[in-house]
Amino acid sequence: MRTAFINQLLEEARHNERVCLVVGDLGYHVVEPFAEEFPDRFINAGIAEQNMAGMAAGLAMTGYNVYIYSIGSFPTLRCLEQIRNDIAYHKANVKVVSVGAGYAYGSLGATHQATEDIGALRTIPNMVVCTPGDPIEARAIATLSANYEGPMYIRLGKAGEKIAHAEAKLDLKIGDIVPVMQKEGNAKAVMACGNILASAKQQIETERLPYDLYSVPFVKPLNMKSLQDIVARYPDGLITIEEHQRSCGMGSAIVEQLNDLYAAGGVANYPKVKCIAIPDEFVGVVGNQNYLREVEGLKL
């Protein structure tokens, strides 16, 4: 997914001179083509994420569209106040890109697991939070972000994620909820975000579960009308699944929006919503991504 994103960003940079890529000394075998083709618009800021985020805000204030890129917690939690104050408050044109969503770097332990980032970033005003579910969505969000003026968080997987969409190319708008699999007669819908999308799809197919599947590539903002339509269509309710803490993740965002819709009379019957997410704990054992998903019960 990260390679699909960076390759598309490279394509965008070819006709958009404002695109700059700043890395925190990470991205081996991913960012080199960008660095070689656009040495003047590629900066390795070193292992110094606070300066990377603040500096990116300043660079953006001179007219650039600046992408900062590193692993999981480093470009997000490590420099959260710079993201809040320097980037989001000033509506600086900075895209915060993290790789290794959820347990992608599972065997390295909790220090490298990105399991609280959606929550931290989505509470910050002015931030759009993108959680692409496969390489197709990652490419679409690279294009969208290159043409979007303002702060954005883009949460990528790592490498080797399966493609979930049948279409070779998607044209996403901010807030879109994207159907992945639909079958006549299904009364329940699964909503997945991030790189667990393909796993959810595989489980539905393998176990022949009677669920439709939607991808949620934008945790913030969510398109209220789309959510309203989905709720109306599935009388047995929704299941949300994400590789993130339950608190303040995608499932939380859906429930918050449903609550608002229900209070405002936008939803006739409040649906049953089952939220599958990490149950407020650091995973206690070593494991690869699939193993840790099993340990934490991240399956339908």
Next chain:
Amino acid sequence: MKELKSERIDELHAIANRARALALTLAHNVNESHSAGALSMADILAVLYSEYIDVEKVKAESPERDRFILSKGHCCASLYAMLAEVGILDRDELLKNFAQNGTHYYAHATHTLPGVELSTGSLGHGLPVACGMALGAKKSGKNFKVYCLVGDGEMDEGSNWEAIAFAAHHRLDNLYLIIDKNQMQALGDTKDVLSLDPMADKLRAFNWDVEEIDGNNIEAIVNALENLMNRSGKPKVIVANTIKGKGVSFMEHNLKFHYSAPKDDELKQALEELA
């Protein structure tokens, strides 16, 4: 190289004291903190806004304007006062609105006001952003300078040292860091809280072009800026040794005025001393 006549030095001194007087009046009116830190940097502001920064470009928000970032945003009262002095802010509006409910005149530096580039006061933010602006100027072929004023207590923040390494590595010689070294921070003298001396030597070791001066001396500030502007290849820093509370006898090096606004009688005496 610019040399100021003694009459002009006197004028700048008077401008700095007018800014001090207005800053204290603002703090007094709404009982806001950080009066003493606003006074220590007033001479530096007077020099920058009267001799170096093209105010018309700031007013026009020109992409070519010099940028000034006050990283020690808690001391914004004297910045606002200086912006009023040069006509970027309206003095009456400032007096009416400072720290008042429903206005945009926050009691820490805020980008919601004309002429203020960055909202600050959470410390250690200004210099990294200034680095980005300076880098952006170089990348886009613009000639503007970026000035960033920090407090010496603020230099405790690790983000500043990340930025100091970055600026030297990228040879940001359009970046001017000014350290208002008034030697006090929230709970005491900087040498007792977290000593960073010798500050100038540390910055030289980081490969910065350093001038160390009396930061309350107009002529010394101008000479330091002129010296730095005549050299290239390294980011530039003035270690400005100042006096917290400068210009008001009972406020000088008095920790009380890190917190307290002057009371009625204190303001009266302060304005008399600054007149």
